[in-house]
Amino acid sequence: MSILSYLIPISLVLGGAGLLFFIYTVRTNQYDDPEGDARRILNGDYDDHPKR
Numbered sequence: 001m002s003i004l005s006y007l008i009p010i011s012l013v014l015g016g017a018g019l020l021f022f023i024y025t026v027r028t029n030q031y032d033d034p035e036g037d038a039r040r041i042l043n044g045d046y047d048d049h050p051k052r
Helices: 004-027 036-042
Strands: none
Touching: none
């Protein structure tokens, strides 16, 4: 039962660190590319057989 006194704070710290990292990535606009995927899927430069 004493192991829980170690595991619970460790899990809370790791969860908080993950949440802070996620908020940081959202605020620095790392997920903003609304037109990129739409243009990449229609672009003929990238296909299943790339040029060598």
